[in-house]
Amino acid sequence: MAGATQSLQSLWAATPKSESIVELLRLEGQILNMDRMQETTERLKRFSQTHLLVGAEKLSAQALTRFLNQINSLPLEELADMLAQTSSQKSRDLSVLTPPNVIRYDTASAADFRAAGEQMIRRGQVAAFTVAGGQGTRLGWRGPKGTYPATVVTGKPLFRVFAEQILASERRYSVRIPWFIMTSPQNDSDTRAFFADNNYFGRQKYEHVFIPQGVVPCTDADGNILMSAAGEIATNPDGHGGAIRALHNSGALKEMSARGITQVSYFQIDNPLVRAIDPIFLGAHVGAAGTSGEMSSKCVPKRNAAEKVGVLCNIPTAAGSRTTVIEYSDLPHAMAHQRDAAGELAFGAANIAVHVLSVEFAMRLAISGDTQLPWHRAHKKVPCFDAATGAHKQPDKPNAYKFECFIFDALPLARSSITLQTSRMEEFAPIKNAEGEDSPASSHRIQSDRNGAWLESVGVVIPRRTDGSVDAKIEIGPLAALEANDLRNRTAIKSIRRGEEFVM
Missing domain, CATH: 3.90.550.10 (Spore Coat Polysaccharide Biosynthesis Protein SpsA; Chain A)
Known part of the structure; x- marks a missing residue:
């Protein structure tokens, strides 16, 4: 154990309090093995990110395990390219x-x-x-x-x-x-x-x-x-x-x-x-x-x-x-x-x-x-x-x-x-914002307009406002119709009342 600790200490010379991390691992039953810690530290050194281990000795063994898992899952190999690429991006003509x-x-x-x-x-x-x-x-x-x-x-x-x-x-x-x-x-x-x-x-x-x-x-x-x-x-x-x-x-x-x-x-x-x-x-x-x-x-x-x-x-x-x-x-x-x-x-x-x-x-x-x-x-x-x-x-x-x-x-x-x-x-009736454009309210209007147009295409009379929008709440589920032609011979209704809620 002493040999392993000394080896890690030499590898972690640039990492503050690294000996305490080793001691923590020993005291907590070596939940993380030394090889994995060594690989993680060497990887951080290669990408100049050893600051991430500052204060790690204060973590519980379980928290330290999660932390190392997160470090090892990061695309550090890409990070240098990401930084170089985005910092040198030029505006297009x-x-x-x-x-x-x-x-x-x-x-x-x-x-x-x-x-x-x-x-x-x-x-x-x-x-x-x-x-x-x-x-x-x-x-x-x-x-x-x-x-x-x-x-x-x-x-x-x-x-x-x-x-x-x-x-x-x-x-x-x-x-x-x-x-x-x-x-x-x-x-x-x-x-x-x-x-x-x-x-x-x-x-x-x-x-x-x-x-x-x-x-x-x-x-x-x-x-x-x-x-x-x-x-x-x-x-x-x-x-x-x-x-x-x-x-x-x-x-x-x-x-x-x-x-x-x-x-x-x-x-x-x-x-x-x-x-x-x-x-x-x-x-x-x-x-x-x-x-x-x-x-x-x-x-x-x-x-x-x-x-x-x-x-x-x-x-x-x-x-x-x-x-x-x-x-x-x-x-x-x-x-x-x-x-x-x-x-x-x-x-x-x-x-x-x-x-x-x-x-x-x-x-x-x-x-x-x-x-x-x-x-x-x-x-x-x-x-x-x-x-x-x-x-x-x-x-x-x-x-x-x-x-x-x-x-x-x-x-x-x-x-x-x-x-x-x-x-x-x-x-296209996206729901992105709580109010205004691309909101639930605007999406509902577009959905009703589409569904009303589908019903009109098969002869159903649909109430409309002065601006042409459908003056009813109309919902047609995908299992009833995927497109307007699917409604042919599938509905017996002749008209929808103004303000009515209608579901197919």
């Missing part, structure tokens, strides 16, 4: 951007796209993937955002809305559709419990795969990793672009490949009008002119030039024109207001975070160093802990950098990508 090549949802090719997409679904080649790591805090809701009551009358939670969509598609195409759900460390256990408590909404348990999102450490301006408390590193989720890494690290991509799945329908949790399994979009992704079948996107027309939403556009590269997304805050005012010959916004293709990715493309992104998604950093206020003084700090101005990557940064890495424009009323 946005003057070279051009509007995207958009395919309209109602083109003459829609029938062909639908047939191709339905064939893939029937063959079991399609999986659903939902980014659901968020909490409902901004909505005043305690729990995962996917548990938030989203529908107009019955208040079905978002998870149920998508589960019923997938179940309806399974019944229609006589196939099992696996659903991969990316959670976060904050909501993983609650999400799993919610599905179990609801008996997986009538679907098979084994068709649900929960994948925790990765995290990355927060740093100060010098690249030093921050701590949030004694024995706990300050971290943040690695962004929706972390979905690729999570799918790879969890083994989900290999599982998909083994099951013969070739395409992944990607969407985020906060939009109850998403078509989780859309045969037309799937067919366009693999069969439209100009697609490489690697990654495709959906868009809707921007509400107005000032809407705070990223836009899809084309950017020239050495390999030719590629699709990309420009965040609303980066788009110059003149370009945001630019009009085309038809009087429409030239850069008005709003990104709604709905994509199809091929499994092969996702695998290439995950394992090839040449196609990894770039990191972005944001200067934020992060509460932190000073281990040397034992003080907790609540900053009044940004003191730390958070790192994340974005799924749309994969678009320029595809050889050729297509963008399918759909109707905002049909497919």
Whole structure:
């Protein structure tokens, strides 16, 4: 034991009070073995992060075990690259951007796209993937955002809305559709419990795969990793672009490949009008002119030039024109207001975070160093802990950098990508804010407008306000209809009264 202690002491010369850590391990029954401690310390030395061990001798053996587990799970090997990449990022020349090549949802090719997409679904080649790591805090809701009551009358939670969509598609195409759900460390256990408590909404348990999102450490301006408390590193989720890494690290991509799945329908949790399994979009992704079948996107027309939403556009590269997304805050005012010959916004293709990715493309992104998604950093206020003084700090101005990557940064890495424009009323009613735009109230209005239009298409008289919006609360569940045509011969009602609550 003495020899091991002396060896570690020589390795930990730069780490304050390291002998006390060794003594703690000895006194607590060596819960952590010396080899692991040695490896951890050497790893921290390689990345100049040994300050993390300051004060570690005050932790209990159990807390120290958790702390070392957290340290060893961090992507320290990437951190130096993340810091170098984000600190040297240059602003892009946005003057070279051009509007995207958009395919309209109602083109003459829609029938062909639908047939191709339905064939893939029937063959079991399609999986659903939902980014659901968020909490409902901004909505005043305690729990995962996917548990938030989203529908107009019955208040079905978002998870149920998508589960019923997938179940309806399974019944229609006589196939099992696996659903991969990316959670976060904050909501993983609650999400799993919610599905179990609801008996997986009538679907098979084994068709649900929960994948925790990765995290990355927060740093100060010098690249030093921050701590949030004694024995706990300050971290943040690695962004929706972390979905690729999570799918790879969890083994989900290999599982998909083994099951013969070739395409992944990607969407985020906060939009109850998403078509989780859309045969037309799937067919366009693999069969439209100009697609490489690697990654495709959906868009809707921007509400107005000032809407705070990223836009899809084309950017020239050495390999030719590629699709990309420009965040609303980066788009110059003149370009945001630019009009085309038809009087429409030239850069008005709003990104709604709905994509199809091929499994092969996702695998290439995950394992090839040449196609990894770039990191972005944001200067934020992060509460932190000073281990040397034992003080907790609540900053009044940004003191730390958070790192994340974005799924749309994969678009320029595809050889050729297509963008399918759909109707905002049909497919975009996000619930992001407690009030105002993109709130539960605005989402309910859009949902009622869509459902009212569906019923009108089969002859039902719908009451409308002077502004054209539906003057009733109308809810049509996915098990009743996935699209307007499904309502033919399914309803005997002739009209809905003004102010009525109607559910199918």
